Amino acid sequence: MMTNKRFIRMSTALLILIVLMSGCTHGQRSETIVIPSTEENHTSDQGSRSFQVKTIYRLPASVTDNDEMLGWSAPDTVIGLFKIVRSSERMKRNLQRISIPYENLTNVQNVDINTHSLELSPDGKYISGITKTQDGxxxxxxxxxxxxxxxxxxxxxxxxLLVQKLSWSSDSRYLSYLFTDSNSRQESLGIYDTDADITKDYHLTGFENTGNITSVKISDDGRSMLFTMVQSSRKSSVVLGIINGSEVDVQYEHQTGGEQIAWLNNEQFVYLGTEGTLYEYDRRNSELSVLLENVERFEFSQNRKYIAYSLNEKDSIFAGKLQGKNILYEEPVYHGINPSQMLWSPDNNSLLVNGEKIYSRLSRTPMVASPSDHQPFIIKFQ
Structure with a gap:
């Protein structure tokens, strides 16, 4: 038996040597042949699997479209701004949280009725807001x-005058906002650095002919901003601005189909173009790539590896994995909804969805655990 095994190994080595020698007759070439072990062959890649829905949690009936879902404060906890009517008192708003199995709301703290435009930081630790006073x-x-x-x-x-355009960087370090000079109407960008506890202001230059700013997204390094603009012709565009000294200069502009924009990293960003084309732009080489077509709404996970999106004229939510310039799997994870809001949990394993329920036009099978109109729900993946 040992002799046979030795003979097999010698024959295999001789065969490989013959193949390598025959390659030399076609010119010099260097190759690396990798033979994976059995253990490597059976190692599962958790990031390569398709999306499978494990559970759909319906939020309590008391949560309506009059309430505002702010986002995730923990992997299994959602926080929102809910209106509460008290006897002999006017309606008040409270910050409340709801945790798995998402049945009961718990009060976090009361919110001043003069405070508005609340934005939850992506790490769920802070909430920013604008409070109106007599002086401003x-x-x-x-x-x-x-x-x-x-x-x-x-x-x-x-x-x-503070413009109501608050936005956190995806790592929750920077908070950006817009304000204008009451006399000159010159627009400026303010940035609060939570780590350094410092606020700095920057003038916007070159924005005079781009239109009115409707939203701002700041990069994680605090040096770049994505602005969405609307012109008098009602056309929308995305504008990349870069900090240059005490100013923000325009570096890139492209027509869009709305306000949906997102940073993938400090060098690449994604935006929704006209006719539903989802573009990725890399400013290092000015390369513009198409990720998806016919997209109506999209949302990237916090680690920027996964995407949830809906398509025009379809009533389904899809989930996929971003790999290079491609979206893999593209699995439908829910039917019968027109989403107005989709937010990934911090562990990238759940999706908070809010939107209007519609009847599926694609499938004849009945929907399972479908929420009522405008009632938020949570999809938990396996």
Whole structure:
């Protein structure tokens, strides 16, 4: 038996040697042949599997479209701004959280009725908001762990006007906002650095002919911004701005189909073009790539590896994996909804969905655990 095994190994080695020698007759060439072990062959790649729905959680009937779902404060906890009507009192708004199995709301803290435009940081630790006072507006950051309020900027209505465009960087370090000079109407961008506890202002240059700014997304390095603009002709565009000293200069502009934009990293960003084309732009080489077609709405996971999206004239939510310039799997994970909001959980394993329920035009099978109109629900993946 040992002799046979030795003979097989010698024959295999001789065969490989013959193949390599025959390759030399066609010119010099270097090749690397990798023979994976049995253990490597059976190692499962968790990132390569398609999306499979494990559970669909319907949020309580008390949660309606009048409430505002702010996002995830933990992998299994959603936080929102809910309206509460008290006897002999006017309607108040409370920050409340709801955790798995998403049946009961728990109060976090009351919200001043003069505070609006709340934005939850992606890490779920802070909420920013604008509070109106007699003298003007103040920008406040609220810590959800201890309830402390920190004023990071104040605006005198006679000199400056705070524009309601608050946005966190995806790593929750930077908070950006827009404000204008009351006299010159010059627009500026403010950035609050939570790590350094510093606020800096930058003038916007070259934006005079681009239209009105409707949203801002700041990169994780705090040096680049994506602006969505609307012209007088109602055409929309995305504008890339770069900090240059005390100013923000225009570096790139392209027509879009709306306000949906997202950073993939500090060098690449994604936006929805006209006719539903989802583009990826790499500013290092000015390369523009098409990721998907006919997209109506999209949302990337916090690690930027996965995407949830809906398609025009279809009533399904799809989930896929971003790999290079491609979206893999593209699995339908829910039918019968026109989503207006989709938010991935911090562990990238659940999707909060809000939108209007519609009857499926694609499948004859009945829907399972379909929420009522405008009632949020959560899809948990396996």
């Amino acid at each position: 507006d103040s920008l406040t950051v609220i810590s959800l762990s201890d309830g402390q309020h920190k004023e990071v900027a104040r605006f005198n209505s006679r000199e400056q």
